[in-house]
Amino acid sequence: MQKSWKGGSGQADFVNVTRYFSDNGNIDINSSPTGVRLNKSSGRYVTPGNLTSSTFDTGTTDNTFTTLTWKPVSQDSAATLKFQLASNNDKTTWNYKGPDGTAATFYSVSGTSINPIHNHDRYIRYKVFESTTDTRVTPVLTSININYVAGCFTPGQAIFPDLTAGNNYSLDVSLAGYQTVNIPSLDISGNQTLEVLMSP
Numbered sequence: 001m002q003k004s005w006k007g008g009s010g011q012a013d014f015v016n017v018t019r020y021f022s023d024n025g026n027i028d029i030n031s032s033p034t035g036v037r038l039n040k041s042s043g044r045y046v047t048p049g050n051l052t053s054s055t056f057d058t059g060t061t062d063n064t065f066t067t068l069t070w071k072p073v074s075q076d077s078a079a080t081l082k083f084q085l086a087s088n089n090d091k092t093t094w095n096y097k098g099p100d101g102t103a104a105t106f107y108s109v110s111g112t113s114i115n116p117i118h119n120h121d122r123y124i125r126y127k128v129f130e131s132t133t134d135t136r137v138t139p140v141l142t143s144i145n146i147n148y149v150a151g152c153f154t155p156g157q158a159i160f161p162d163l164t165a166g167n168n169y170s171l172d173v174s175l176a177g178y179q180t181v182n183i184p185s186l187d188i189s190g191n192q193t194l195e196v197l198m199s200p
Helices: none
Strands: 036-038 050-051 063-071 079-088 124-132 143-150 168-173 181-189
Touching: 063 079, 124 143, 124 181
Parallel strands: none
Antiparallel strands: 050 124, 063 143, 079 124, 168 181
16 A cells, blocks of 8 residues: 655645655654654654554445555564554544554554454545654554455455364465465464465
8 A cells, every 4th residue: 555655744635655644743754765764863763753644545435444464564672663543434534543443452463454443434544653662773664555355245365164273274276377375284273364475
């Protein structure tokens, strides 16, 4: 969804893919490599920092939000990178919430399922929160994706109900024109999501 913020703040709708809506002044979007990091003052990183994205329009209310992913997934142990999401159908009401559906929690693990309270909302924004306990280091965000499926179908997805925990399952994923992916050993425990990337 977004890999650069160098265009700066002040953009309400996600038109220019290098811009965003606002930040609190403690964010640096100009250093290389491209990303969002804390600002420096007198050689030390200023904490905390936050940045709010422009409004992304899914084009429909017939949607299901799936996962929130970002890179890099690993940060310095002193640095914290976390997110909240806000969605609506009026492009006006922005209440940022975490994975439990309240403002008290944050998405802090890339690939976390998005709370279903956002489903069927046409418009969505993310807010990134950065902080550090060591002002010599900063968290860095280089890309973020709000994954969703629009319409009645979920192309490229499959569901395998009634699998038994503890059994050793294997999975073959194939499509004409792509290399087959074989996963020989899957240990099932509760509900799980597996993403398989295929090469032509």
